[in-house]
């Protein structure tokens with residue numbers, strides 16, 4: 673499968689599976705039909721597929737591949753817009769906005785879970801927010817993108833954080 677063929681970095685695979693899981697749960701809770709839920713899952717699962725081998729071509733390479741495979745254009749568009757400051761494609765549809773919103777936050781909350789002995793258990797929004805204010809913690813995660821994505825999605829950062837805390841621990845990483 674494309675994910676395993678293209679991505680050798682285990683940490684990146686975990687990230688992609690976690691974002692895929694969040695997208696799937698969000699779409700399911702919204703009551704979307706199975707096909708739509710699958711699209712949301714796929715967009716999350718594959719959004720960084722080219723980052724491992726071709727970081728300078730991110731995310732052109734994966735878009736080209738998915739187009740060649742005739743994957744649903746909604747999935748491709750979501751992937752193309754997951755970093756509007758970098759890729760020049762604006763998140764427009766809900767699937768685009770939620771992928772952008774979950775991307776950085778998912779990685780950030782995961783990093784936080786790894787430094788907590790209890791992982792996700794007992795994690796609180798205020799703990800995550802405290803780490804967000806500490807610019808040295810997971811410094812590569814853009815706080816600006818997190819705030820921008822939250823405002824575009826129309827969902828407060830606190831709510832997004834709570835959603836990630838509540839659901840990310842159950843992601844299937846196999």
Ligand SMILES: [Fe+2]
Pocket residue numbers: 719720723730754755
């Ligand atoms: Fe990315």
Ligand SMILES: [Fe+2]
Pocket residue numbers: 687691719720775776
């Ligand atoms: Fe990502």
